[in-house]
Amino acid sequence: MDAHSRDGAGEIDPADQWVLNPHTGNYELRLEDSAGSPRGAGRPQGSPRGRSRDRRARETGAPRREVPAQRSRRASPSDGGPRGHGSGGTQQAGRRKRKQAKPRRKALKITGAVVGFVLVAGSVGAWALYEHFNGNLKSVDVSGGSGGFKKDQAVNILVIGTDKRTGDGNDGYGDKDSPGHADTTILFHVSKDRTNATALSIPRDLKLPIPDCPTKQEDGSEKIVPGSPKERFNTSLGQSGRDPGCTMRTVKELTGLTVDHFMMVDFNAVKTLTSAVGGVDVCVAKDVDDPKSHLKLAKGTHTLEGEQALAFVRTRHAFGDESDLSRIKTQQQFLGSMIRKMKSSETLTNPAKLYGLAEAATQALTVDSGIGSILKLKSLATEVGKVDPKNVTFATLPVLDNPDEPPRKKATVVVNREKADPLFAMLQSDTSLTEVKKQEKEQKAQANAKQDALLKGTKAAADDVRVNIFNGGGPSGAAQETLSWLQLNKDAKLATNGGNSPKPDIAKTTLEYGENQADQARALAAMMGLPSSALKPTGQDAADREPMTLTLGKDFTGAGKPLGGPAKAPDGIQRANADESVCAK
Numbered sequence: 001m002d003a004h005s006r007d008g009a010g011e012i013d014p015a016d017q018w019v020l021n022p023h024t025g026n027y028e029l030r031l032e033d034s035a036g037s038p039r040g041a042g043r044p045q046g047s048p049r050g051r052s053r054d055r056r057a058r059e060t061g062a063p064r065r066e067v068p069a070q071r072s073r074r075a076s077p078s079d080g081g082p083r084g085h086g087s088g089g090t091q092q093a094g095r096r097k098r099k100q101a102k103p104r105r106k107a108l109k110i111t112g113a114v115v116g117f118v119l120v121a122g123s124v125g126a127w128a129l130y131e132h133f134n135g136n137l138k139s140v141d142v143s144g145g146s147g148g149f150k151k152d153q154a155v156n157i158l159v160i161g162t163d164k165r166t167g168d169g170n171d172g173y174g175d176k177d178s179p180g181h182a183d184t185t186i187l188f189h190v191s192k193d194r195t196n197a198t199a200l201s202i203p204r205d206l207k208l209p210i211p212d213c214p215t216k217q218e219d220g221s222e223k224i225v226p227g228s229p230k231e232r233f234n235t236s237l238g239q240s241g242r243d244p245g246c247t248m249r250t251v252k253e254l255t256g257l258t259v260d261h262f263m264m265v266d267f268n269a270v271k272t273l274t275s276a277v278g279g280v281d282v283c284v285a286k287d288v289d290d291p292k293s294h295l296k297l298a299k300g301t302h303t304l305e306g307e308q309a310l311a312f313v314r315t316r317h318a319f320g321d322e323s324d325l326s327r328i329k330t331q332q333q334f335l336g337s338m339i340r341k342m343k344s345s346e347t348l349t350n351p352a353k354l355y356g357l358a359e360a361a362t363q364a365l366t367v368d369s370g371i372g373s374i375l376k377l378k379s380l381a382t383e384v385g386k387v388d389p390k391n392v393t394f395a396t397l398p399v400l401d402n403p404d405e406p407p408r409k410k411a412t413v414v415v416n417r418e419k420a421d422p423l424f425a426m427l428q429s430d431t432s433l434t435e436v437k438k439q440e441k442e443q444k445a446q447a448n449a450k451q452d453a454l455l456k457g458t459k460a461a462a463d464d465v466r467v468n469i470f471n472g473g474g475p476s477g478a479a480q481e482t483l484s485w486l487q488l489n490k491d492a493k494l495a496t497n498g499g500n501s502p503k504p505d506i507a508k509t510t511l512e513y514g515e516n517q518a519d520q521a522r523a524l525a526a527m528m529g530l531p532s533s534a535l536k537p538t539g540q541d542a543a544d545r546e547p548m549t550l551t552l553g554k555d556f557t558g559a560g561k562p563l564g565g566p567a568k569a570p571d572g573i574q575r576a577n578a579d580e581s582v583c584a585k
Helices: 048-060 127-136 244-255 267-276 306-314 324-342 351-364 374-384 417-428 437-446 449-453 478-489 515-528
Strands: 018-021 026-029 138-140 155-162 182-190 197-202 207-210 213-216 222-225 228-232 261-265 280-284 288-290 295-297 300-304 366-368 392-396 399-401 413-415 467-471 495-500 510-513 535-537 548-552 575-577
Touching (some): 127 351, 155 374, 197 324, 207 244, 213 244, 244 261, 244 366, 261 267, 267 306, 300 306, 306 324, 467 478, 478 515, 478 548, 515 548
Parallel strands (some): 155 261, 197 392, 467 495, 467 548
Antiparallel strands (some): 018 026, 182 197, 207 228, 261 366, 280 300, 399 413, 510 548
Protein backbone atom coordinates (compact mmCIF):
# COMPACT_ATOMS: atom_id res chain seq x y z
CA MET A 1 0.00 0.00 0.00
CA ASP A 2 1.58 3.34 -1.02
CA ALA A 3 1.45 6.59 0.85
CA HIS A 4 -1.22 8.07 -1.42
CA SER A 5 -3.76 5.55 -0.19
CA ARG A 6 -3.38 6.76 3.38
CA ASP A 7 -5.03 10.18 2.86
CA GLY A 8 -2.62 12.62 4.32
CA ALA A 9 0.52 10.53 4.57
CA GLY A 10 1.98 12.80 1.90
CA GLU A 11 5.57 12.00 1.22
CA ILE A 12 5.97 9.81 4.32
CA ASP A 13 6.84 6.23 3.54
CA PRO A 14 4.65 4.02 5.83
CA ALA A 15 7.57 1.69 6.35
CA ASP A 16 9.56 4.66 7.60
CA GLN A 17 6.98 5.48 10.24
CA TRP A 18 8.79 2.91 12.40
CA VAL A 19 11.67 4.88 13.99
CA LEU A 20 14.26 4.05 16.62
CA ASN A 21 13.69 5.59 20.05
CA PRO A 22 17.22 6.13 21.46
CA HIS A 23 15.86 6.16 25.03
CA THR A 24 14.52 2.62 24.83
CA GLY A 25 16.44 1.02 21.97
CA ASN A 26 13.08 -0.04 20.47
CA TYR A 27 11.41 0.87 17.23
CA GLU A 28 8.13 2.75 17.65
CA LEU A 29 5.38 3.69 15.21
CA ARG A 30 5.19 7.45 14.53
CA LEU A 31 1.75 8.39 13.19
CA GLU A 32 2.15 12.20 13.02
CA ASP A 33 3.28 14.10 9.94
CA SER A 34 7.02 14.66 10.26
CA ALA A 35 6.82 18.32 9.46
CA GLY A 36 4.65 19.20 12.40
CA SER A 37 4.98 16.28 14.72
CA PRO A 38 5.86 16.83 18.36
CA ARG A 39 9.03 15.36 19.71
CA GLY A 40 8.86 12.35 21.97
CA ALA A 41 5.73 10.84 20.42
CA GLY A 42 4.89 7.31 21.40
CA ARG A 43 4.88 8.00 25.18
CA PRO A 44 2.36 9.99 27.21
CA GLN A 45 3.51 13.49 28.07
CA GLY A 46 4.76 13.89 31.57
CA SER A 47 5.58 10.23 32.00
CA PRO A 48 7.88 9.43 34.94
CA ARG A 49 10.66 8.19 32.70
CA GLY A 50 10.50 11.36 30.59
CA ARG A 51 10.63 13.61 33.67
CA SER A 52 13.62 11.77 35.11
CA ARG A 53 15.55 12.17 31.88
CA ASP A 54 14.75 15.90 31.80
CA ARG A 55 16.01 16.23 35.39
CA ARG A 56 19.23 14.35 34.62
CA ALA A 57 19.77 16.53 31.55
CA ARG A 58 19.40 19.72 33.59
CA GLU A 59 21.72 18.42 36.31
CA THR A 60 24.50 17.35 33.96
CA GLY A 61 24.02 20.02 31.32
CA ALA A 62 23.85 17.30 28.69
CA PRO A 63 21.57 17.98 25.73
CA ARG A 64 18.29 15.99 25.73
CA ARG A 65 18.09 13.35 22.99
CA GLU A 66 14.90 13.33 20.96
CA VAL A 67 13.09 10.57 19.06
CA PRO A 68 14.26 10.96 15.43
CA ALA A 69 11.81 12.53 13.02
CA GLN A 70 10.28 10.46 10.23
CA ARG A 71 12.34 10.14 7.09
CA SER A 72 11.13 11.59 3.82
CA ARG A 73 9.80 9.08 1.30
CA ARG A 74 12.84 9.33 -0.91
CA ALA A 75 15.95 11.49 -1.20
CA SER A 76 15.68 14.59 -3.30
CA PRO A 77 17.13 14.13 -6.81
CA SER A 78 19.65 16.79 -5.97
CA ASP A 79 20.94 14.93 -2.96
CA GLY A 80 22.62 12.18 -4.84
CA GLY A 81 23.02 10.26 -1.62
CA PRO A 82 21.17 7.79 0.52
CA ARG A 83 18.05 8.67 2.53
CA GLY A 84 18.66 10.00 6.03
CA HIS A 85 17.08 12.06 8.78
CA GLY A 86 16.30 15.65 7.90
CA SER A 87 16.42 17.31 4.49
CA GLY A 88 18.90 16.07 2.01
CA GLY A 89 19.98 13.20 4.18
CA THR A 90 23.25 14.98 5.07
CA GLN A 91 24.90 14.57 8.42
CA GLN A 92 24.57 17.50 10.83
CA ALA A 93 27.80 19.45 11.15
CA GLY A 94 29.81 18.90 14.32
CA ARG A 95 27.92 15.71 15.27
CA ARG A 96 29.89 12.52 15.70
CA LYS A 97 28.38 9.63 13.75
CA ARG A 98 26.84 7.13 16.19
CA LYS A 99 27.14 3.44 15.67
CA GLN A 100 23.60 2.23 14.96
CA ALA A 101 22.22 -0.02 17.69
CA LYS A 102 20.91 -3.38 16.60
CA PRO A 103 17.13 -2.87 16.28
CA ARG A 104 14.73 -4.81 18.49
CA ARG A 105 11.64 -4.25 16.41
CA LYS A 106 8.30 -4.60 18.26
CA ALA A 107 6.22 -4.80 15.11
CA LEU A 108 2.46 -4.73 14.97
CA LYS A 109 2.26 -8.53 15.05
CA ILE A 110 -0.96 -10.09 13.78
CA THR A 111 -1.80 -13.07 15.97
CA GLY A 112 -5.03 -14.49 14.60
CA ALA A 113 -7.82 -14.48 12.06
CA VAL A 114 -11.49 -14.75 12.88
CA VAL A 115 -12.98 -16.09 9.64
CA GLY A 116 -11.00 -13.57 7.65
CA PHE A 117 -12.80 -10.49 8.96
CA VAL A 118 -10.83 -9.99 12.18
CA LEU A 119 -7.07 -9.77 12.69
CA VAL A 120 -5.97 -7.85 15.73
CA ALA A 121 -2.69 -6.30 16.82
CA GLY A 122 -0.80 -8.75 19.02
CA SER A 123 1.96 -6.55 20.43
CA VAL A 124 2.43 -2.81 20.03
CA GLY A 125 5.08 -0.76 21.77
CA ALA A 126 3.34 2.62 21.56
CA TRP A 127 0.82 3.74 24.17
CA ALA A 128 -0.61 6.25 21.69
CA LEU A 129 -1.28 3.45 19.19
CA TYR A 130 -3.36 1.52 21.71
CA GLU A 131 -5.38 4.66 22.37
CA HIS A 132 -5.81 5.21 18.65
CA PHE A 133 -7.16 1.70 17.97
CA ASN A 134 -9.33 1.80 21.10
CA GLY A 135 -10.94 4.92 19.66
CA ASN A 136 -11.78 3.01 16.48
CA LEU A 137 -13.62 0.16 18.22
CA LYS A 138 -17.38 0.30 18.72
CA SER A 139 -18.89 -1.88 21.46
CA VAL A 140 -22.43 -2.84 22.45
CA ASP A 141 -23.57 -4.12 25.85
CA VAL A 142 -25.71 -7.20 25.18
CA SER A 143 -27.12 -10.14 27.11
CA GLY A 144 -27.20 -13.73 25.91
CA GLY A 145 -23.51 -14.60 25.90
CA SER A 146 -21.34 -16.66 28.23
CA GLY A 147 -19.90 -13.66 30.04
CA GLY A 148 -16.53 -14.00 28.31
CA PHE A 149 -14.22 -16.63 26.81
CA LYS A 150 -11.81 -18.65 28.94
CA LYS A 151 -8.31 -19.59 27.86
CA ASP A 152 -8.67 -23.20 29.01
CA GLN A 153 -12.00 -23.77 27.24
CA ALA A 154 -13.30 -23.91 23.68
CA VAL A 155 -14.29 -20.51 22.28
CA ASN A 156 -17.41 -19.67 20.27
CA ILE A 157 -17.44 -16.39 18.35
CA LEU A 158 -20.37 -15.21 16.24
CA VAL A 159 -19.25 -13.19 13.22
CA ILE A 160 -22.14 -11.20 11.76
CA GLY A 161 -22.08 -9.35 8.45
CA THR A 162 -24.92 -6.84 8.36
CA ASP A 163 -26.51 -5.35 5.22
CA LYS A 164 -27.07 -1.96 6.84
CA ARG A 165 -26.22 0.89 4.45
CA THR A 166 -23.34 2.43 6.41
CA GLY A 167 -20.08 3.75 5.00
CA ASP A 168 -19.18 5.63 1.85
CA GLY A 169 -20.39 4.22 -1.45
CA ASN A 170 -22.82 1.70 0.08
CA ASP A 171 -26.11 3.44 -0.74
CA GLY A 172 -26.90 0.87 -3.42
CA TYR A 173 -26.52 -2.16 -1.18
CA GLY A 174 -28.97 -3.80 1.23
CA ASP A 175 -32.47 -2.54 2.03
CA LYS A 176 -33.08 1.20 2.04
CA ASP A 177 -33.98 2.67 5.47
CA SER A 178 -33.46 -0.74 7.11
CA PRO A 179 -31.64 -1.06 10.48
CA GLY A 180 -29.90 -4.04 8.91
CA HIS A 181 -30.20 -7.82 9.04
CA ALA A 182 -27.90 -10.72 9.93
CA ASP A 183 -27.06 -11.05 6.24
CA THR A 184 -23.98 -13.28 6.62
CA THR A 185 -23.50 -15.20 9.86
CA ILE A 186 -20.70 -17.57 10.82
CA LEU A 187 -20.32 -19.39 14.14
CA PHE A 188 -16.57 -19.72 14.68
CA HIS A 189 -15.78 -22.56 17.10
CA VAL A 190 -12.16 -22.75 18.29
CA SER A 191 -11.22 -26.03 19.98
CA LYS A 192 -10.12 -26.18 23.60
CA ASP A 193 -6.60 -27.29 22.64
CA ARG A 194 -6.43 -24.61 19.88
CA THR A 195 -5.37 -27.16 17.24
CA ASN A 196 -8.40 -26.62 15.02
CA ALA A 197 -11.45 -24.49 14.37
CA THR A 198 -14.81 -24.86 12.60
CA ALA A 199 -16.53 -21.96 10.86
CA LEU A 200 -20.22 -22.86 10.51
CA SER A 201 -22.20 -20.69 8.07
CA ILE A 202 -25.87 -20.20 8.92
CA PRO A 203 -28.10 -19.38 5.91
CA ARG A 204 -29.93 -16.08 6.25
CA ASP A 205 -33.12 -17.60 4.74
CA LEU A 206 -33.32 -20.32 7.41
CA LYS A 207 -36.78 -20.50 9.03
CA LEU A 208 -36.54 -21.23 12.76
CA PRO A 209 -37.86 -20.09 16.16
CA ILE A 210 -36.40 -16.78 17.40
CA PRO A 211 -36.52 -16.60 21.23
CA ASP A 212 -37.60 -13.71 23.43
CA CYS A 213 -34.69 -11.32 23.70
CA PRO A 214 -33.77 -8.89 26.51
CA THR A 215 -32.17 -5.79 24.97
CA LYS A 216 -30.35 -3.07 26.89
CA GLN A 217 -31.59 0.49 26.27
CA GLU A 218 -29.57 3.71 26.28
CA ASP A 219 -30.98 4.73 29.66
CA GLY A 220 -29.76 1.47 31.23
CA SER A 221 -33.18 -0.18 31.31
CA GLU A 222 -33.97 -3.52 29.70
CA LYS A 223 -36.64 -4.21 27.11
CA ILE A 224 -37.88 -7.66 26.12
CA VAL A 225 -38.35 -8.11 22.37
CA PRO A 226 -40.94 -10.89 21.88
CA GLY A 227 -39.82 -13.98 20.01
CA SER A 228 -41.37 -15.63 16.99
CA PRO A 229 -42.13 -19.35 16.42
CA LYS A 230 -40.95 -19.41 12.81
CA GLU A 231 -39.13 -16.54 11.19
CA ARG A 232 -36.17 -15.95 8.86
CA PHE A 233 -32.85 -16.16 10.70
CA ASN A 234 -31.66 -12.81 9.31
CA THR A 235 -34.43 -11.00 11.24
CA SER A 236 -32.73 -11.99 14.53
CA LEU A 237 -30.76 -8.73 14.13
CA GLY A 238 -32.03 -5.21 13.64
CA GLN A 239 -35.69 -6.01 13.14
CA SER A 240 -38.18 -5.17 15.93
CA GLY A 241 -35.34 -3.61 17.91
CA ARG A 242 -33.27 -6.80 18.15
CA ASP A 243 -29.57 -6.36 18.92
CA PRO A 244 -26.67 -8.80 18.29
CA GLY A 245 -27.45 -10.46 21.63
CA CYS A 246 -30.70 -11.68 20.04
CA THR A 247 -28.73 -13.34 17.25
CA MET A 248 -26.48 -14.95 19.87
CA ARG A 249 -29.54 -16.34 21.68
CA THR A 250 -31.02 -17.63 18.41
CA VAL A 251 -27.78 -19.44 17.58
CA LYS A 252 -27.69 -21.02 21.04
CA GLU A 253 -31.29 -22.28 20.60
CA LEU A 254 -30.31 -23.69 17.20
CA THR A 255 -26.96 -25.33 17.98
CA GLY A 256 -26.90 -25.85 21.75
CA LEU A 257 -23.64 -23.86 21.92
CA THR A 258 -23.35 -20.76 24.11
CA VAL A 259 -21.73 -17.93 22.17
CA ASP A 260 -18.91 -16.17 24.04
CA HIS A 261 -18.62 -13.04 21.92
CA PHE A 262 -19.90 -11.43 18.74
CA MET A 263 -18.11 -9.38 16.10
CA MET A 264 -20.20 -7.43 13.61
CA VAL A 265 -19.08 -5.77 10.38
CA ASP A 266 -20.77 -3.93 7.52
CA PHE A 267 -20.10 -3.71 3.77
CA ASN A 268 -17.06 -1.49 4.35
CA ALA A 269 -15.20 -4.27 6.16
CA VAL A 270 -14.70 -6.35 3.02
CA LYS A 271 -13.59 -3.30 1.05
CA THR A 272 -11.15 -1.88 3.59
CA LEU A 273 -9.64 -5.16 4.82
CA THR A 274 -8.96 -6.47 1.33
CA SER A 275 -7.33 -3.17 0.36
CA ALA A 276 -5.25 -3.19 3.54
CA VAL A 277 -3.62 -6.53 2.63
CA GLY A 278 -3.14 -5.61 -1.02
CA GLY A 279 -5.99 -7.72 -2.37
CA VAL A 280 -7.22 -11.30 -2.00
CA ASP A 281 -6.57 -13.98 -4.63
CA VAL A 282 -9.63 -15.75 -6.05
CA CYS A 283 -10.13 -18.22 -8.87
CA VAL A 284 -13.18 -18.50 -11.14
CA ALA A 285 -13.79 -21.52 -13.36
CA LYS A 286 -15.69 -19.52 -16.00
CA ASP A 287 -16.17 -15.99 -17.29
CA VAL A 288 -18.42 -14.00 -14.94
CA ASP A 289 -20.65 -11.04 -15.80
CA ASP A 290 -23.25 -10.40 -13.10
CA PRO A 291 -25.06 -7.07 -13.63
CA LYS A 292 -26.74 -7.23 -10.21
CA SER A 293 -23.54 -7.36 -8.15
CA HIS A 294 -21.48 -5.66 -10.91
CA LEU A 295 -18.97 -8.51 -10.82
CA LYS A 296 -17.19 -8.99 -14.14
CA LEU A 297 -14.23 -11.38 -14.27
CA ALA A 298 -12.56 -13.49 -16.93
CA LYS A 299 -11.94 -17.17 -16.29
CA GLY A 300 -8.82 -17.69 -14.17
CA THR A 301 -7.14 -16.17 -11.09
CA HIS A 302 -7.63 -12.57 -9.93
CA THR A 303 -6.56 -10.39 -7.02
CA LEU A 304 -9.58 -8.50 -5.73
CA GLU A 305 -9.92 -5.62 -3.32
CA GLY A 306 -12.37 -2.86 -2.50
CA GLU A 307 -15.60 -2.77 -4.51
CA GLN A 308 -14.58 -5.79 -6.60
CA ALA A 309 -14.03 -7.90 -3.48
CA LEU A 310 -17.42 -6.86 -2.10
CA ALA A 311 -19.09 -7.74 -5.40
CA PHE A 312 -17.48 -11.19 -5.29
CA VAL A 313 -18.83 -12.07 -1.82
CA ARG A 314 -22.27 -10.53 -2.56
CA THR A 315 -23.01 -12.21 -5.90
CA ARG A 316 -25.80 -14.78 -5.96
CA HIS A 317 -26.12 -15.17 -9.70
CA ALA A 318 -22.54 -15.85 -10.82
CA PHE A 319 -21.97 -19.30 -9.35
CA GLY A 320 -23.75 -22.55 -8.54
CA ASP A 321 -27.54 -22.61 -8.60
CA GLU A 322 -27.74 -18.87 -7.83
CA SER A 323 -29.06 -19.50 -4.32
CA ASP A 324 -27.92 -18.14 -0.98
CA LEU A 325 -26.32 -21.54 -0.29
CA SER A 326 -24.13 -21.18 -3.38
CA ARG A 327 -23.20 -17.67 -2.26
CA ILE A 328 -22.11 -19.13 1.11
CA LYS A 329 -19.72 -21.53 -0.67
CA THR A 330 -18.22 -18.61 -2.61
CA GLN A 331 -17.82 -16.59 0.58
CA GLN A 332 -16.09 -19.50 2.33
CA GLN A 333 -13.59 -19.82 -0.54
CA PHE A 334 -12.95 -16.08 -0.38
CA LEU A 335 -12.51 -16.05 3.40
CA GLY A 336 -10.10 -18.98 3.27
CA SER A 337 -7.95 -17.05 0.79
CA MET A 338 -8.21 -13.93 2.94
CA ILE A 339 -7.02 -15.80 6.05
CA ARG A 340 -4.03 -17.18 4.14
CA LYS A 341 -3.14 -13.68 2.93
CA MET A 342 -3.49 -12.14 6.39
CA LYS A 343 -1.27 -14.77 8.02
CA SER A 344 1.28 -14.85 5.19
CA SER A 345 4.86 -13.66 5.72
CA GLU A 346 4.18 -11.00 3.10
CA THR A 347 1.72 -9.39 5.53
CA LEU A 348 3.26 -10.28 8.90
CA THR A 349 6.68 -8.80 8.04
CA ASN A 350 5.33 -5.56 6.58
CA PRO A 351 4.72 -2.93 9.32
CA ALA A 352 2.86 -0.63 6.93
CA LYS A 353 0.46 -3.40 5.91
CA LEU A 354 0.00 -4.48 9.52
CA TYR A 355 -0.88 -0.96 10.59
CA GLY A 356 -3.33 -0.60 7.69
CA LEU A 357 -4.88 -3.96 8.50
CA ALA A 358 -5.30 -3.23 12.20
CA GLU A 359 -6.70 0.22 11.34
CA ALA A 360 -9.22 -1.24 8.88
CA ALA A 361 -10.23 -4.08 11.22
CA THR A 362 -10.82 -1.89 14.27
CA GLN A 363 -12.72 0.73 12.27
CA ALA A 364 -14.95 -1.96 10.75
CA LEU A 365 -15.73 -3.79 13.98
CA THR A 366 -18.62 -3.56 16.39
CA VAL A 367 -18.10 -6.00 19.29
CA ASP A 368 -19.70 -6.87 22.61
CA SER A 369 -18.43 -5.01 25.67
CA GLY A 370 -16.61 -8.14 26.85
CA ILE A 371 -13.99 -7.55 24.15
CA GLY A 372 -14.55 -3.83 23.76
CA SER A 373 -10.90 -2.79 24.12
CA ILE A 374 -7.74 -3.52 22.17
CA LEU A 375 -6.19 -5.40 25.09
CA LYS A 376 -9.23 -7.67 25.45
CA LEU A 377 -9.47 -8.13 21.70
CA LYS A 378 -5.77 -8.91 21.52
CA SER A 379 -6.19 -11.59 24.19
CA LEU A 380 -8.95 -13.25 22.17
CA ALA A 381 -7.00 -12.89 18.91
CA THR A 382 -3.96 -14.55 20.50
CA GLU A 383 -6.06 -17.62 21.31
CA VAL A 384 -7.61 -17.75 17.83
CA GLY A 385 -4.22 -17.15 16.19
CA LYS A 386 -2.87 -20.42 17.61
CA VAL A 387 -4.93 -22.34 15.04
CA ASP A 388 -3.10 -23.14 11.80
CA PRO A 389 -5.19 -22.06 8.75
CA LYS A 390 -4.93 -25.61 7.36
CA ASN A 391 -6.92 -26.77 10.37
CA VAL A 392 -9.76 -24.26 9.92
CA THR A 393 -12.75 -26.01 8.34
CA PHE A 394 -15.64 -24.11 6.80
CA ALA A 395 -19.00 -25.88 6.91
CA THR A 396 -22.57 -24.93 6.09
CA LEU A 397 -25.54 -25.79 8.29
CA PRO A 398 -27.35 -28.76 6.64
CA VAL A 399 -30.78 -27.61 5.45
CA LEU A 400 -33.78 -28.74 3.40
CA ASP A 401 -36.23 -26.78 1.26
CA ASN A 402 -39.08 -25.43 3.36
CA PRO A 403 -41.89 -28.01 2.99
CA ASP A 404 -44.50 -25.30 3.72
CA GLU A 405 -43.70 -23.51 0.44
CA PRO A 406 -45.00 -24.42 -3.04
CA PRO A 407 -42.61 -26.55 -5.15
CA ARG A 408 -41.78 -23.77 -7.62
CA LYS A 409 -41.63 -20.94 -5.09
CA LYS A 410 -38.92 -22.11 -2.71
CA ALA A 411 -37.52 -19.07 -0.92
CA THR A 412 -36.58 -20.38 2.51
CA VAL A 413 -35.03 -23.48 4.09
CA VAL A 414 -35.39 -25.45 7.33
CA VAL A 415 -32.83 -27.39 9.40
CA ASN A 416 -32.04 -30.92 8.19
CA ARG A 417 -32.12 -32.51 11.64
CA GLU A 418 -30.79 -35.88 10.46
CA LYS A 419 -27.48 -34.24 9.49
CA ALA A 420 -27.46 -31.13 11.64
CA ASP A 421 -27.88 -32.80 15.03
CA PRO A 422 -24.72 -34.96 14.70
CA LEU A 423 -22.85 -31.85 13.52
CA PHE A 424 -24.03 -29.90 16.57
CA ALA A 425 -23.02 -32.83 18.79
CA MET A 426 -19.50 -32.72 17.32
CA LEU A 427 -19.17 -29.02 18.11
CA GLN A 428 -20.63 -29.47 21.60
CA SER A 429 -18.13 -32.23 22.35
CA ASP A 430 -15.30 -30.23 20.74
CA THR A 431 -14.73 -32.85 18.03
CA SER A 432 -12.77 -31.52 15.06
CA LEU A 433 -14.13 -31.56 11.52
CA THR A 434 -10.54 -31.23 10.38
CA GLU A 435 -8.14 -34.15 10.14
CA VAL A 436 -5.66 -32.81 12.69
CA LYS A 437 -2.57 -34.99 13.01
CA LYS A 438 -1.77 -33.82 16.52
CA GLN A 439 -5.27 -34.56 17.71
CA GLU A 440 -5.30 -37.96 16.02
CA LYS A 441 -2.07 -38.93 17.80
CA GLU A 442 -3.46 -37.85 21.15
CA GLN A 443 -6.65 -39.83 20.56
CA LYS A 444 -4.67 -42.92 19.59
CA ALA A 445 -2.45 -42.56 22.67
CA GLN A 446 -5.54 -42.33 24.88
CA ALA A 447 -7.28 -45.26 23.22
CA ASN A 448 -7.32 -48.30 25.43
CA ALA A 449 -7.76 -51.52 23.47
CA LYS A 450 -8.82 -53.41 26.57
CA GLN A 451 -11.50 -50.85 27.32
CA ASP A 452 -12.87 -51.01 23.77
CA ALA A 453 -13.01 -54.78 23.99
CA LEU A 454 -15.58 -54.49 26.79
CA LEU A 455 -18.22 -53.68 24.19
CA LYS A 456 -17.45 -56.76 22.14
CA GLY A 457 -19.19 -60.05 22.84
CA THR A 458 -22.65 -61.44 23.43
CA LYS A 459 -25.43 -59.23 24.78
CA ALA A 460 -28.10 -60.23 27.27
CA ALA A 461 -31.76 -59.96 26.37
CA ALA A 462 -33.33 -56.64 27.39
CA ASP A 463 -35.66 -58.24 29.92
CA ASP A 464 -32.61 -59.83 31.67
CA VAL A 465 -30.85 -56.50 32.23
CA ARG A 466 -30.86 -55.51 35.92
CA VAL A 467 -29.68 -51.95 36.59
CA ASN A 468 -30.21 -49.39 39.33
CA ILE A 469 -30.14 -45.84 37.96
CA PHE A 470 -28.73 -42.88 39.92
CA ASN A 471 -28.59 -39.21 38.96
CA GLY A 472 -25.10 -37.90 39.72
CA GLY A 473 -25.02 -34.75 37.63
CA GLY A 474 -27.63 -35.00 34.89
CA PRO A 475 -30.73 -32.79 34.57
CA SER A 476 -33.33 -32.91 37.32
CA GLY A 477 -35.45 -36.05 37.02
CA ALA A 478 -32.91 -37.75 34.72
CA ALA A 479 -32.99 -41.07 36.63
CA GLN A 480 -36.77 -41.39 36.38
CA GLU A 481 -36.76 -40.29 32.74
CA THR A 482 -34.16 -42.96 31.91
CA LEU A 483 -36.07 -45.61 33.84
CA SER A 484 -39.28 -44.87 31.95
CA TRP A 485 -37.46 -44.86 28.63
CA LEU A 486 -35.73 -48.19 29.28
CA GLN A 487 -38.90 -49.92 30.43
CA LEU A 488 -41.25 -48.53 27.79
CA ASN A 489 -38.94 -48.20 24.78
CA LYS A 490 -36.37 -50.93 25.35
CA ASP A 491 -38.36 -53.53 27.36
CA ALA A 492 -35.80 -53.44 30.21
CA LYS A 493 -38.38 -54.27 32.89
CA LEU A 494 -35.83 -54.99 35.63
CA ALA A 495 -34.43 -51.45 35.68
CA THR A 496 -35.01 -49.46 38.90
CA ASN A 497 -34.68 -45.83 40.02
CA GLY A 498 -32.06 -45.32 42.74
CA GLY A 499 -32.70 -41.55 43.00
CA ASN A 500 -29.88 -39.08 43.49
CA SER A 501 -26.35 -40.42 43.71
CA PRO A 502 -24.52 -40.15 47.04
CA LYS A 503 -21.69 -38.64 44.93
CA PRO A 504 -23.25 -35.63 43.20
CA ASP A 505 -21.56 -33.43 40.59
CA ILE A 506 -20.13 -36.36 38.58
CA ALA A 507 -18.77 -35.27 35.19
CA LYS A 508 -19.04 -38.53 33.23
CA THR A 509 -21.73 -41.21 33.17
CA THR A 510 -20.51 -44.60 34.43
CA LEU A 511 -21.84 -48.16 34.48
CA GLU A 512 -20.39 -50.40 37.21
CA TYR A 513 -20.94 -54.18 36.93
CA GLY A 514 -19.56 -57.54 37.97
CA GLU A 515 -17.61 -59.85 35.70
CA ASN A 516 -20.64 -62.14 35.38
CA GLN A 517 -22.77 -59.16 34.22
CA ALA A 518 -20.66 -58.28 31.19
CA ASP A 519 -23.38 -59.39 28.74
CA GLN A 520 -25.91 -57.19 30.54
CA ALA A 521 -23.47 -54.25 30.46
CA ARG A 522 -22.96 -54.63 26.70
CA ALA A 523 -26.71 -54.77 26.16
CA LEU A 524 -27.35 -51.61 28.22
CA ALA A 525 -24.45 -49.80 26.52
CA ALA A 526 -25.97 -50.59 23.13
CA MET A 527 -29.41 -49.39 24.24
CA MET A 528 -28.14 -46.08 25.66
CA GLY A 529 -25.20 -45.36 23.36
CA LEU A 530 -22.65 -45.58 26.16
CA PRO A 531 -18.99 -45.33 25.08
CA SER A 532 -16.52 -47.96 26.22
CA SER A 533 -14.99 -45.43 28.63
CA ALA A 534 -18.25 -45.46 30.64
CA LEU A 535 -17.95 -49.18 31.42
CA LYS A 536 -16.36 -49.88 34.84
CA PRO A 537 -16.05 -53.62 35.64
CA THR A 538 -15.50 -54.31 39.35
CA GLY A 539 -13.16 -57.25 38.72
CA GLN A 540 -15.33 -59.73 40.65
CA ASP A 541 -18.66 -61.46 40.19
CA ALA A 542 -21.87 -59.82 41.37
CA ALA A 543 -24.26 -61.57 43.75
CA ASP A 544 -27.33 -63.33 42.40
CA ARG A 545 -29.93 -60.78 41.20
CA GLU A 546 -27.67 -57.91 42.18
CA PRO A 547 -28.25 -55.00 39.76
CA MET A 548 -25.57 -53.07 37.93
CA THR A 549 -25.13 -49.41 38.91
CA LEU A 550 -25.70 -46.74 36.27
CA THR A 551 -24.75 -43.22 37.44
CA LEU A 552 -25.77 -40.39 35.11
CA GLY A 553 -23.17 -37.62 34.93
CA LYS A 554 -23.12 -34.08 33.59
CA ASP A 555 -22.54 -35.43 30.08
CA PHE A 556 -26.02 -37.00 30.15
CA THR A 557 -28.49 -34.79 28.24
CA GLY A 558 -31.48 -37.07 27.86
CA ALA A 559 -32.67 -40.66 27.58
CA GLY A 560 -31.96 -42.11 24.16
CA LYS A 561 -29.28 -39.54 23.34
CA PRO A 562 -25.80 -41.05 22.87
CA LEU A 563 -23.07 -39.73 25.15
CA GLY A 564 -20.24 -37.79 23.49
CA GLY A 565 -20.11 -36.52 19.93
CA PRO A 566 -19.93 -38.69 16.83
CA ALA A 567 -16.47 -39.80 15.75
CA LYS A 568 -16.91 -38.38 12.22
CA ALA A 569 -19.05 -35.81 10.45
CA PRO A 570 -22.25 -37.01 8.76
CA ASP A 571 -21.97 -37.80 5.05
CA GLY A 572 -22.93 -34.95 2.75
CA ILE A 573 -21.88 -32.04 5.01
CA GLN A 574 -20.66 -29.18 2.81
CA ARG A 575 -17.21 -28.15 4.03
CA ALA A 576 -13.91 -26.66 2.87
CA ASN A 577 -10.51 -26.01 4.45
CA ALA A 578 -9.06 -22.54 4.82
CA ASP A 579 -5.72 -23.59 3.30
CA GLU A 580 -7.27 -24.91 0.08
CA SER A 581 -7.53 -22.69 -2.98
CA VAL A 582 -10.70 -23.57 -4.91
CA CYS A 583 -12.13 -22.03 -8.07
CA ALA A 584 -15.70 -20.74 -7.78
CA LYS A 585 -17.98 -22.53 -10.25
